[in-house]
Amino acid sequence: MRGLKGKVAIVAGGARGIGAATARRLAEEGAHVVVGDLLIEQAQEVAADIVAKGGKAIAFALDGTKAASQAAIVKLALDTYGKLDIYHSNLAGGTEGDIDALNCPEEVLDRSFAINTKSHFLATQAALPAMLENGGGAMIYTSSGAAAAGNPWQVAYPMTKNAVHALARHVAQKWGKKGIRSNVICPGLVLTEAAQMHLTDEYREQGLKAIPHTRLGKSEDIAAAVTFLASDDGEWVNGQVWHVNGGTIKRD
Template sequence: MRGLAGKAGIVAGGGRGIGAATARRLAAEGAGVVIGDIAGDWAMDTARAIREEGGRAIGVRLDGTKAVSQAAIVNAALAEFGRLDFYHSNLAGGTEGDIDVLNCSEEVLDRSFAINAKSHFLATQAALPVLIERGGGTMIYTSSGAAISGNPLQVAYPMTKNALHALVRHVARKFGKQGIRANGICPGVVLTEAVAQHLTQDYVTSMLNSLPHKRLGQPDDIAGAVAFLASDDGEWVNGQLWHVNGGSLLRD
């Protein structure tokens, strides 16, 4: 990718899965990466593996639902690399008990909003002033195709992802003139460690039968899209929600 070498940024939720693949890809492109994860050991292990391959990375524990933790990871990037060029806000979860609107407790709803909406809001509040001060940068958020697919089996999670879409467009529209780009990626079914352990072969077969592609997604598929948006090649992409899903949802 053009213009990633020498840059530095944050991958929140980077201990495993999509986040870890993205951190590895960004480091391979020459960027310095701060990996944050609620499981701090995962973040540090992934960073260690990147360093062993010659990349630049550190791992820290991040509770993305807390403003103080978001501020700390931004400060870690500045302390380690002396700059911040991008923030990939990749936190997601809290789907247990999210069944439908008549079978979703207030506790489940609150947890989903904290992880899937509030965390991205707090990440933006922590990173944006630094990005603006240095003359620009990019916020990249992980959303989900669930935001628009009309899944009958969840209600809180899709609601939170739609809230995230509003944040993407707000940041792009409000701060674009100050050099800020904000975009979101909506993955389809991606075979991360967490997803793969819950999928039966029958489910995988049914998904493949409905997908206009030869395979399901891999974390590297999303990592490539994030790397493009963080790079100078993505300089004219702003305020967009990209569906990277093998064609499972066909959108304008």
């Protein structure tokens, strides 16, 4: 894809799954990558793999729910590579105990908000000044198909993911004239390492039956979409929520 060589990217939540695949894909396209994650050993493994293949990458122990940690990963990118062009805010989780609106405990809602909304807000506050100083950049947020699906068994996760859509559109509308592009990716059922560990064969079979496609998703599918949005090929896409799901959810 055009325009990624020499660009500097942060991938938050880059130790495994979609984030790791995105970090690797961006590096393959010539970007310099900072892999941020609480799972620092796995983040270091991703960065080392990129370097071993001829790319440029470093790892950082990121707690995306803390403003100081978000500021620190941006500072590391600036100190190491001199600028920041791309921030893929990919944190997600906090679903344990998330049932329905009558049975979801307050602490579960608070945890989901911290991981799935607050982290993206703090990433925006940390990254935007550096991007504006650089003349522009791309904020790319990972949401979920659950934000639009209307699941009866889950409430906090889709609520808090929906908030990211409003954030991305705000950023696009407020700073688009200054070169900032801000978009959201909503993955469908993607067979990440975590999903492989927790999904039953029956659940995967049901998921495949429900999708108008020949297979379920791979982390690399989402990485390709993120990389496109980060590249010059995606420079006229702004303020959008993309469902990358093999056709499971169809939206205008």
